Every structure is written in C-alpha cells, then in structure tokens.
Amino acid sequence: xxxxxxxxxxxxxxxxxxxxxxxxxxxxxxxxxxxxxxxxxxxxxxxxxxxxxxxxxxxxxxxxxxxxxxxxxxxxxxxxxxxxxxxxxxxxxxxxxxxxxxxxxxxxxxxxxxxxxxxxxxxxxxxxxxxxxxxxxxxxxxxxxxxxxxxxxxxxxxxxxxxxxxxxxxxxxxxxxxxxxxxxxxxxxxxxxxxxxxxxxxxxxxxxxxxxxxxxxxx
Amino acid sequence: xxxxxxxxxxxxxxxxxxxxxxxxxxxxxxxxxxxxxxxxxxxxxxxxxxxxxxxxxxxxxxxxxxxxxxxxxxxxxxxxxxxxxxxxxxxxxxxxxxxxxxxxxxxxxxxxxxxxxxxxxxxxxxxxxxxxxxxxxxxxxxxxxxxxxxxxxxxxxxxxxxxxxxxxxxxxxxxxxxxxxxxxxxxxxxxxxxxxxxxxxxxxxxxxxxxxxxxxxxxxxxxxxxxxxxxxxxxxxxxxxxxxxxxxxxxxxxxxxxxxxxxxxxxxxxxxxxxxxxxxxxxxxxxxxxxxxxxxxxxxxxxxxxxxxxxxxxxxxxxxxxxxxxxxxxxxxxxxxxxxxxxxxxxxxxxxxxxxxxxxxxxxxxxxxxxxxxxxxxxxxxxxxxxxxxxxxxxxxxxxxxxxxxxxxxxxxxxxxxxxxxxxxxxxxxxxxxxxxxxxxxxxxxxxxxxxxxxxxxxxxxxxxxxxxxxxxxxxxxxxxxxxxxxxxxxx
Numbered sequence: 001x002x003x004x005x006x007x008x009x010x011x012x013x014x015x016x017x018x019x020x021x022x023x024x025x026x027x028x029x030x031x032x033x034x035x036x037x038x039x040x041x042x043x044x045x046x047x048x049x050x051x052x053x054x055x056x057x058x059x060x061x062x063x064x065x066x067x068x069x070x071x072x073x074x075x076x077x078x079x080x081x082x083x084x085x086x087x088x089x090x091x092x093x094x095x096x097x098x099x100x101x102x103x104x105x106x107x108x109x110x111x112x113x114x115x116x117x118x119x120x121x122x123x124x125x126x127x128x129x130x131x132x133x134x135x136x137x138x139x140x141x142x143x144x145x146x147x148x149x150x151x152x153x154x155x156x157x158x159x160x161x162x163x164x165x166x167x168x169x170x171x172x173x174x175x176x177x178x179x180x181x182x183x184x185x186x187x188x189x190x191x192x193x194x195x196x197x198x199x200x201x202x203x204x205x206x207x208x209x210x211x212x213x214x215x216x217x218x219x
Numbered sequence: 220x221x222x223x224x225x226x227x228x229x230x231x232x233x234x235x236x237x238x239x240x241x242x243x244x245x246x247x248x249x250x251x252x253x254x255x256x257x258x259x260x261x262x263x264x265x266x267x268x269x270x271x272x273x274x275x276x277x278x279x280x281x282x283x284x285x286x287x288x289x290x291x292x293x294x295x296x297x298x299x300x301x302x303x304x305x306x307x308x309x310x311x312x313x314x315x316x317x318x319x320x321x322x323x324x325x326x327x328x329x330x331x332x333x334x335x336x337x338x339x340x341x342x343x344x345x346x347x348x349x350x351x352x353x354x355x356x357x358x359x360x361x362x363x364x365x366x367x368x369x370x371x372x373x374x375x376x377x378x379x380x381x382x383x384x385x386x387x388x389x390x391x392x393x394x395x396x397x398x399x400x401x402x403x404x405x406x407x408x409x410x411x412x413x414x415x416x417x418x419x420x421x422x423x424x425x426x427x428x429x430x431x432x433x434x435x436x437x438x439x440x441x442x443x444x445x446x447x448x449x450x451x452x453x454x455x456x457x458x459x460x461x462x463x464x465x466x467x468x469x470x471x472x473x474x475x476x477x478x479x480x481x482x483x484x485x486x487x488x489x490x491x492x493x494x495x496x497x498x499x500x501x502x503x504x505x506x507x508x509x510x511x512x513x514x515x516x517x518x519x520x521x522x523x524x525x526x527x528x529x530x531x532x533x534x535x536x537x538x539x540x541x542x543x544x545x546x547x548x549x550x551x552x553x554x555x556x557x558x559x560x561x562x563x564x565x566x567x568x569x570x571x572x573x574x575x576x577x578x579x580x581x582x583x584x585x586x587x588x589x590x591x592x593x594x595x596x597x598x599x600x601x602x603x604x605x606x607x608x609x610x611x612x613x614x615x616x617x618x619x620x621x622x623x624x625x626x627x628x629x630x631x632x633x634x635x636x637x638x639x640x641x642x643x644x645x646x647x648x649x650x651x652x653x654x655x656x657x658x659x660x661x662x663x664x665x666x667x668x669x670x671x672x673x674x675x676x677x678x679x680x681x682x683x684x685x686x687x688x689x690x691x692x693x694x695x696x697x698x699x700x701x702x703x704x705x706x707x708x709x710x711x
Contacts, residue, residue, distance in 0.1 A: 115435070118429070118435065119403070121431075142389070165392055165399065168396060177415075179284070179352070180352070183355030184355065211381075217459040219518050
C-alpha cells in the first residue's frame with residue numbers, strides 16, 4: 001500500500017470513528033446507539049489494523065483483532081441483552097436537547113484540536129495528525145455521560161470515552177504494551193459487567209433505570 | 220536477598236490475598252478468622268521488604284513489573300496494618316448483619332472473597348514498578364469494591380455503587396489517557412517500548428520528556444487518580460460510597476484506598492517535577508487540596524449523618540496529604556507518609572466503631588445519638604479516642620504529621636496556602652468536635668443497662684488506637700524507612 005493510500009484509509013477510518021460518536025449523540029433510540037457503538041468499535045479496529053499493517057507489526061494486528069471482538073461484538077452484545085431486559089428502549093429526555101448536543105459536539109471537537117496541538121507537534125505523522133479525533137471522542141463520551149439520564153446511556157457514554165482513549169493510544173504510539181492493553185480491556189469488560197449487574201439491581205430496587213431517582217443520598 | 224526470595228516476597232502480598240479469596244469462594248466451611256491470613260502475609264512481606272530496601276536499595280522481579288522501594292514498603296505496612304484491623308472486625312460485623320437478616324452465608328462468603336480481592340489489587344498497585352500495571356491495579360480496586368459498596372442491596376446502596384463505578388471509572392479513564400500521553404512522550408524521547416512505562420527508567424530520563432505533552436499528561440493524571448483519592452473535582456462518589464459500604468470496607472477504602480491512589484500521583488510527581496520543574500504539580504495539587512479542604516469543612520459544618528461526617532473528614536485529611544505533596548520537600552513528604560499511616564489507623568477505628576454504633580442505635584443520624592459514653596462506655600471511649608486522633612490532638616501521630624506539613628509549608632515559601640489550609644482545618648475541627656461531643660455526652664436516650672463491647676470487637680479498636688498513638692510518640696524502628704521513602708519522592 002502506498003503512503004498516500006495509507007493516509008487516506010487512516011483518515012477515513014478516523015472520520016468514521018468520530019462520526020459514530022456524533023451519531024450516538026444524535027439518536028435517542030438506545031438500540032440504535034448500541035448498533036452505532038458496535039460500528040465505532042469496527043472503525044477503531046480498522047485504525048489499529050492499518051497502523052499494524054503500515055508498521056509491519058503482527059502484534060498490533062493481533063490486538064486489532066482483539067479490539068474488534070471486544071468492542072464490536074462482546075460489549076454491544078452485553079448492552080443489547082441489558083436493553084432487552086430493560087424494556088423501555090428510548091432515552092427519556094436528555095438534559096440537553098439534540099440540536100444543542102450536536103453544537104456542543106462541534107465545539108468539543110474544536111477544543112480537542114486546540115488541546116492536541118502540542119501532541120501533534122511532537123511527532124507529526126499521518127497517525128498523530130489524527131490524534132485530535134480520539135480526544136474529541138473522549139470529550140463527546142464525557143458529554144454523553146453527564147447529560148444522559150438513563151443508566152444504559154451512561155454506560156454507552158463511558159464506553160465512547162474508553163474507545164476515544166484507545167484510539168489516542170493507537171494513533172500516538174501504536175498502542176500501549178500488550179500486557180497493559182490486556183489489563184485495560186479486561187478492566188473495561190468487567191466494568192461493563194458490573195454496571196450491567198447494577199442496572200439489574202437498580203430495576204429490582206426502583207422498578208426502572210432512570211437516574212433521576214438516584215437522589216436518596218445527599219447532604 | 221537472593222532472586223528467588225525476592226520474587227516470593229514481592230508476589231506474596233498479591234498472591235496470598237488472591238488465594239484467600241479463592242479459598243473463600245471455593246470452601247463452604249471456612250472460619251471467618253482465616254481472613255487474617257492475608258493481612259498477616261502483607262505485613263510480613265512489608266517488614267521483610269523494609270529491612271531489605273533500607274539496607275540494599277530497591278528490588279524488582281518479573282521483568283520489573285513488580286518492584287519495591289522504601290515507599291512501597293511503607294505503604295505495604297500501612298495496608299497490612301489497616302487490613303488486619305478491618306479483617307479482625309469483619310466477623311463481628313457479619314455476625315450482626317446475619318442476625319439482622321441483611322446477609323446470609325452466601326453473602327458472607329462473597330463479602331470475604333471481594334475484600335481479599337480488593338486487598339490483592341491494592342497491594343498490586345503499591346508494588347507496581349510499571350505505570351501501566353499501576354493503572355490496571357487501581358481500576359481493579361473499583362471493580363471489586365463496587366459490589367462491596369452495594370453489599371446490602373438497598374436503594375441507597377445501589378445508588379452509591381452506581382455513582383461510585385461511573386465517577387471512578389470515568390476519572391480513572393482520564394488517568395489512563397494521562398498514562399498514554401506520558402508513554403508517548405517517553406517513546407518520542409527514545410526510550411524503548413518495554414521500559415517506556417517503567418517508573419525508574421522514566422525518572423532517570425524524565426528531563427528528556429517533551430514538556431508540553433508531559434504537562435497535559437500530568438494534569439490528567441492528577442484529576443484521574445485524584446478522583447480515586449477523593450480530591451475535587453471528581454469527589455462526589457466518596458461520601459455516598461463510604462456511608463453505604465459495610466463498616467470494615469469503609470475503613471479499608473478510607474484508610475488505605477484513598478492513600479494508595481494518592482501515592483500513584485506522588486510517583487508521577489517525581490517524573491513531572493524532573494520534566495517541568497516543581498511549580499506545575501505544586502499549583503495543581505495545592506489548588507485541588509485547598510478546594511477539597513474548603514468543601515469538606517463547609518459540608519462538615521452542617522452534617523447530620525455520622526458516617527458521612529467521617530467520609531468528609533477523610534476528604535479533609537486527603538486534602539492535607541495533597542497539600543503536603545504540593546509542598547514536596549523531604550520533610551513534607553515524610554509528614555505526608557506519616558499522615559497516611561495515622562489517618563488510616565484512626566479512620567479504621569472510627570469507621571469500625573461507627574459500624575457497632577449503627578448496630579446499637581439503628582440510625583446514622585447524629586441528632587438521634589446521645590450519651591454514648593454512658594450507654595456503651597467501651598464503644599464510646601473508642602469512638603471518642605478515634606475522633607481525638609482525627610482532630611490531630613496529641614499523642615496521636617496525626618498531630619506530629621500535621622505539624623510537619625505546616626512547618627514544611629512555611630519553610631518552602633508556601634505560607635499563604637498553608638495559612639488558608641490551617642484556617643479551614645480549624646473550621647473542620649470545630650464542626651467535628653461539636654458533632655462528636657453531641658453524640659458522646661448528655662443523657663442517653665434509654666435507661667437500659669450499659670452495653671458491653673466485648674473482647675472480639677474491642678481488641679481491633681484498642682490495637683489501632685495504640686499503634687496510632689505509638690507512631691505519634693516515636694517512629695522508631697521505622698524512621699529510616701520513612702526518611703528513605705521521603706527522599707524517593709521529595710529528594711529531587
């Protein structure tokens with residue numbers, strides 16, 4: 001593959017990655033959000049695979065396969081199961097409406113580009129030039145986390161945040177060492193399992209999973 | 220020490236709690252006192268490592284993934300001591316929960332299993348020589364303690380567990396982003412892939428790291444691990460989780476988990492100081508410390524729940540520890556480490572006795588507890604002494620360490636932040652003293668016979684208070700370890 005084709009493919013994958021985060025923000029249907037999240041996982045795996053291909057590194061290609069399994073299959077599957085147990089599949093009413101959310105996403109992306117200028121300047125390659133995309137997804141994930149009121153939407157926000165960080169790790173350094181990557185993936189999987197169990201308990205205790213009802217504890 | 224012995228001593232603090240956890244998961248009939256095996260192992264390894272590293276310097280094993288220096292040995296001793304108290308208090312706690320119908324045999328086994336997995340994760344965090352492993356271990360503590368916080372399955376405890384997992388996981392994710400950026404800076408500085416997250420290597424080559432990237436990474440690290448250490452802005456989980464968790468677990472979380480996360484910040488501080496100069500982390504940590512202190516003091520003024528009161532007191536003490544980190548001189552760091560130990564012990568006694576108190580009075584409202592000293596003299600005395608220790612009055616070690624932090628602050632030219640902190644500490648002091656006085660004194664609500672605490676429940680409380688007081692009088696035989704550990708963080 002020539003260098004310009006590699007750059008184009010990388011930019012395409014990163015664009016799909018960012019677009020998926022924005023679509024999650026746009027759709028209020030939780031099942032659609034989970035589908036888009038799975039597609040984002042694929043885009044992330046494609047970014048990793050492209051980097052591994054470009055640098056001729058088999059270990060990175062193996063990690064890319066692992067990412068595809070975890071983020072495009074296992075995590076969405078868990079979310080879908082939680083969703084079908086949950087019944088009501090729509091985000092009730094996010095704290096910020098869709099138009100304002102999309103404008104915020106644009107602002108956050110600009111912020112990500114501003115913040116990551118020193119990161120790109122340190123080693124300007126096609127991969128690090130795409131770094132702001134990862135940071136933008138981190139910020140959008142945070143935005144979803146704080147503005148959504150359904151337990152499962154918050155989990156999706158947390159996972160977007162995590163996808164963004166993984167993307168930054170790949171674009172900056174072709175991924176962290178394997179043992180750390182394994183530990184991180186395992187932790188994320190467990191965190192989602194924990195959150196899934198907690199939503200079950202929440203439903204047992206409250207009858208539904210609206211986070212607005214979590215207000216017994218205060219000062 | 221020969222390599223095989225080193226490997227054993229470095230792996231045992233993680234391995235023995237894991238084996239204990241597996242034993243509790245597998246064996247149906249295992250006496251609750253088996254829980255004391257893992258704190259004993261952690262303490263034994265801590266003592267061995269303390270003797271080794273003060274004489275021969277740091278030791279490492281497993282491709283330097285596990286490593287121990289004086290700071291590690293000090294933290295292992297603190298974790299071991301606090302865990303011994305908390306595990307000794309667990310059987311009494313579980314018996315009461317079982318009697319009240321809140322848990323059964325299965326719940327009790329699950330409780331023990333998770334507590335030991337939690338211990339293993341904390342020891343792994345303390346022993347990690349690789350910053351990636353450090354991150355994985357600290358995130359693992361969130362996962363295992365989530366179910367401990369939600370152990371009772373009530374509405375309030377599910378709410379606390381949810382907030383805990385979401386806030387801490389998001390915070391810790393930021394810390395991971397920080398780790399990735401430091402790794403990126405290290406790789407660009409020419410450090411090989413295998414050692415770019417190795418702490419000693421990073422410290423040795425920190426002056427070659429790109430300042431802008433390191434600055435961004437360090438800020439994310441302070442916010443991220445600060446979330447787990449109970450520092451502003453991601454502190455909101457702390458009062459909820461600490462008030463809902465079973466008393467011995469609250470003790471472990473408040474006594475050591477917060478401090479273990481903060482030592483992660485201290486490790487990064489060494490790197491950031493060498494790459495950027497000390498000003499950057501100083502400003503960050505001092506701002507987090509003063510904001511946390513102001514928040515804790517103001518909430519303490521109006522607090523009506525004694526478990527939440529203890530939680531906010533933890534935030535107050537973590538803020539002081541962060542202030543000591545901001546000052547950063549060897550004296551300040553020695554005081555910080557002493558403060559970690561003293562706070563861990565005193566807070567464990569306070570939380571454990573608050574668990575007994577909850578059982579006795581069935582309420583966590585301060586206003587509904589009166590005359591504790593007359594109603595339950597032993598418990599009242601333990602709670603009173605723990606409060607005296609937390610108020611940093613002599614002879615307890617928090618007096619010496621707070622004095623040390625203040626002296627170091629004025630000596631290092633941080634007079635203003637230290638003076639502001641002192642005023643806020645006085646406010647918190649007054650609030651805490653008034654609340655505890657209300658609970659201890661006055662006529663008891665009922666005229667029933669005084670309740671005896673009993674030896675099994677009383678011994679851990681007495682032991683914790685004694686050790687805390689002993690540390691306040693003299694740090695011998697640990698003085699050498701303490702100065703070595705302070706030199707590792709504050710000597711650059």
